[in-house]
Amino acid sequence: xxxxxxxxxxxxxxxxxxxxxxxxxxxxxxxxxxxxxxxxxxxxxxxxxxxxxxxxxxxxxxxxxxxxxxxxxxxxxxxxxxxxxxxxxxxxxxxxxxxxxxxxxxxxxxxxxxxxxxxxxxxxxxxxxxxxxxxxxxxxxxxxxxxxxxxxxxxxxxxxxxxxxxxxxxxxxxxxxxxxxxxxxx
Amino acid sequence: xxxxxxxxxxxxxxxxxxxxxxxxxxxxxxxxxxxxxxxxxxxxxxxxxxxxxxxxxxxxxxxxxxxxxxxxxxxxxxxxxxxxxxxxxxxxxxxxxxxxxx
Amino acid sequence: xxxxxxxxxxxxxxxxxxxxxxxxxxxxxxxxxxxxxxxxxxxxxxxxxxxxxxxxxxxxxxxxxxxxxxxxxxxxxxxxxxxxxxxxxxxxxxxxxxxxxxxxxxxxxxxxxxxxxxxxxxxxxxxxxxxxxxxxxxxxxxxxxxxxxxxxxxxxxxxxxxxxxxxxxxxxxxxxxxxxxxxxxxxxxxxxxxxxxxxxxxxxxxxxxxxxxxxxxxxxxxxxxxxxxxxxxxxxxxxxxxxxxxxxxxxxxxxxxxxxxxxxxxxxxxxxxxxxxxxxxxxxxxxxxxxxxxxxxxxxxxxxxxxxxxxxxxxxxxxxxxxxxxxxxxxxxxxxxxxxxxxxxxxxxxxxxxxxxxxxxxxxxxxxxxxxxxxxxxxxxxxxxxxxxxxxxxxxxxx
Numbered sequence: 001x002x003x004x005x006x007x008x009x010x011x012x013x014x015x016x017x018x019x020x021x022x023x024x025x026x027x028x029x030x031x032x033x034x035x036x037x038x039x040x041x042x043x044x045x046x047x048x049x050x051x052x053x054x055x056x057x058x059x060x061x062x063x064x065x066x067x068x069x070x071x072x073x074x075x076x077x078x079x080x081x082x083x084x085x086x087x088x089x090x091x092x093x094x095x096x097x098x099x100x101x102x103x104x105x106x107x108x109x110x111x112x113x114x115x116x117x118x119x120x121x122x123x124x125x126x127x128x129x130x131x132x133x134x135x136x137x138x139x140x141x142x143x144x145x146x147x148x149x150x151x152x153x154x155x156x157x158x159x160x161x162x163x164x165x166x167x168x169x170x171x172x173x174x175x176x177x178x179x180x181x182x183x184x185x186x
Numbered sequence: 187x188x189x190x191x192x193x194x195x196x197x198x199x200x201x202x203x204x205x206x207x208x209x210x211x212x213x214x215x216x217x218x219x220x221x222x223x224x225x226x227x228x229x230x231x232x233x234x235x236x237x238x239x240x241x242x243x244x245x246x247x248x249x250x251x252x253x254x255x256x257x258x259x260x261x262x263x264x265x266x267x268x269x270x271x272x273x274x275x276x277x278x279x280x281x282x283x284x285x286x287x288x
Numbered sequence: 289x290x291x292x293x294x295x296x297x298x299x300x301x302x303x304x305x306x307x308x309x310x311x312x313x314x315x316x317x318x319x320x321x322x323x324x325x326x327x328x329x330x331x332x333x334x335x336x337x338x339x340x341x342x343x344x345x346x347x348x349x350x351x352x353x354x355x356x357x358x359x360x361x362x363x364x365x366x367x368x369x370x371x372x373x374x375x376x377x378x379x380x381x382x383x384x385x386x387x388x389x390x391x392x393x394x395x396x397x398x399x400x401x402x403x404x405x406x407x408x409x410x411x412x413x414x415x416x417x418x419x420x421x422x423x424x425x426x427x428x429x430x431x432x433x434x435x436x437x438x439x440x441x442x443x444x445x446x447x448x449x450x451x452x453x454x455x456x457x458x459x460x461x462x463x464x465x466x467x468x469x470x471x472x473x474x475x476x477x478x479x480x481x482x483x484x485x486x487x488x489x490x491x492x493x494x495x496x497x498x499x500x501x502x503x504x505x506x507x508x509x510x511x512x513x514x515x516x517x518x519x520x521x522x523x524x525x526x527x528x529x530x531x532x533x534x535x536x537x538x539x540x541x542x543x544x545x546x547x548x549x550x551x552x553x554x555x556x557x558x559x560x561x562x563x564x565x566x567x568x569x570x571x572x573x574x575x576x577x578x579x580x581x582x583x584x585x586x587x588x589x590x591x592x593x594x595x596x597x598x599x600x601x602x603x604x605x606x607x608x609x610x611x612x613x614x615x616x617x618x619x620x621x622x623x624x625x626x627x628x629x630x631x632x633x634x635x636x637x638x639x640x641x642x643x644x645x646x647x648x649x650x651x652x653x654x655x656x657x658x659x660x661x662x663x664x665x666x667x668x669x670x671x672x673x674x675x676x677x678x679x680x681x682x683x684x685x686x687x
Binding site: 041066 | 290292318404405454456459462569570572573658659660661
């Protein structure tokens with residue numbers, strides 16, 4: 001992957017915390033030396049449970065183009081049921097990465113031209129002590145495992161800083177477990 | 187340092203008789219005070235002053251007796267209307283014009 | 289210290305750093321998170337200010353007008369129909385020469401109802417006698433809020449700080465958060481020349497006659513026309529004060545540039561794209577692409593829209609073959625308002641020199657229509673080749 005400029009599109013549901021997750025990755029990227037980070041949520045239509053998208057652009061230099069990502073390097077899907085509702089691979093570059101929270105086995109998916117990484121973040125998060133359905137920190141562990149972007153340590157400290165008043169250890173534990181258990185492959 | 191002198195740049199005025207110009211010449215009827223009916227005059231103490239409060243041109247003094255500055259009183263009659271004891275009467279200016287001649 | 293936040297937070301942090309003492313606002317998308325943030329600061333005690341909830345935008349500005357007349361440093365913010373509802377008080381604030389700051393989080397106006405970005409709202413307030421500044425990123429938002437207070441208080445004219453709804457207001461990016469001490473040294477406490485005071489009573493903005501008149505002291509007092517003319521004169525002079533603000537700011541914060549315009553790759557350019565707000569940064573990406581194709585093009589962001597920096601704009605565009613004005617608003621029935629203003633500046637300063645550029649107008653992103661960078665690049669590419677149309681051309685229209 002070209003590490004000068006990385007475009008990550010997040011697919012989640014309103015209220016699931018995709019924006020917070022993208023913000024944590026943005027913060028970690030900035031700390032690690034990416035001068036340009038731009039995170040833009042879907043505008044105006046955020047409703048709880050509805051499919052939502054968030055764009056995250058990471059660049060070594062300042063970003064001047066704030067328009068939505070058209071050809072992502074990575075798509076992150078916080079709920080496998082979204083595969084039926086949204087065209088999550090739209091514009092995804094050939095060889096691009098799909099990070100998917102799913103209870104199903106990696107082998108049960110067939111995405112041509114893309115690299116798929118899966119983990120059952122919903123179960124892992126409960127195991128880490130989070131309430132059922134809190135998946136936005138665990139998924140960061142899967143993303144790092146699949147894409148090797150910024151290093152898990154930096155992301156873990158980003159998670160703990162963001163959640164400093166809301167169970168920081170449990171949230172970072174979810175990311176750590178997810179990092180270990182993510183199945184990534186071609 | 188910038189442009190100041192704010193008062194000159196806005197519509198800013200001090201309240202007081204004459205803010206609307208020499209309005210005494212507008213008067214058709216003149217307010218005349220009957221001290222026998224006026225509350226502060228009768229009681230000889232600071233009281234009432236409804237006329238002073240209501241005068242839109244600030245031409246009535248808060249004194250015993252209240253005085254009316256005829257230079258600026260435009261004769262609107264609000265004081266006469268508001269006076270609780272009807273101590274102020276509006277009198278035709280023509281009458282005073284004749285007096286002035288005499 | 290750099291932080292990553294959205295544009296509304298950048299504005300709120302700027303207002304907090306400026307120690308605004310009275311805030312009155314009515315929530316409207318996409319401005320809402322800005323005023324929510326401010327009410328949180330006031331509630332938590334982080335900010336020592338009165339937050340006055342009101343029942344409308346008209347009241348919000350009325351409260352600010354009263355508070356500013358009494359010597360407070362005030363703030364309000366709105367968008368779209370909220371700004372239109374405020375319009376009567378917008379005119380009042382500038383006529384009363386009150387140095388307040390308002391953020392306009394740019395949004396399309398109804399009808400039909402729409403909550404997304406364009407700039408019809410603030411452009412429609414062009415002639416209200418306010419200073420209007422447009423921001424292209426979050427650093428500009430927070431810095432402009434700070435500079436705006438200084439400028440407003442120097443010239444006794446209110447300032448609108450305009451930034452694109454959603455595209456800037458809801459997008460996260462890093463920016464430098466100035467220190468409180470630095471801001472305090474840039475912006476001293478508000479010391480009005482006159483404020484409402486029972487010991488020194490005054491009539492403010494009562495009926496003011498068409499002609500001059502004698503006041504109670506027997507001095508000649510201005511008529512309405514004198515007061516309005518002074519507003520115009522002072523607005524024009526405010527361009528110099530804006531340059532001073534920029535210089536002062538750069539001296540303390542080590543950043544700043546041309547206060548009026550923001551040119552990019554314009555020096556050797558034959559064509560220059562011009563716009564207001566975040567689209568001018570997006571056009572930098574187009575310009576970089578077109579340069580690789582051998583097209584000599586640059587882009588110029590107009591930061592000050594009122595007072596209009598006609599001289600700086602004409603100087604920057606002198607000798608260019610073509611000027612391409614891309615706007616998110618329209619003076620319906622003619623063309624983009626910036627287009628007309630820009631042509632008037634070129635006529636004034638370049639007519640007769642034989643170097644008047646061809647000027648073209650494009651309308652983009654109305655009601656939040658996505659402005660694809662490829663489409664924008666294609667527009668500039670075509671416009672650089674020759675005149676596309678005499679009328680404004682709508683980009684991305686599917687009619």
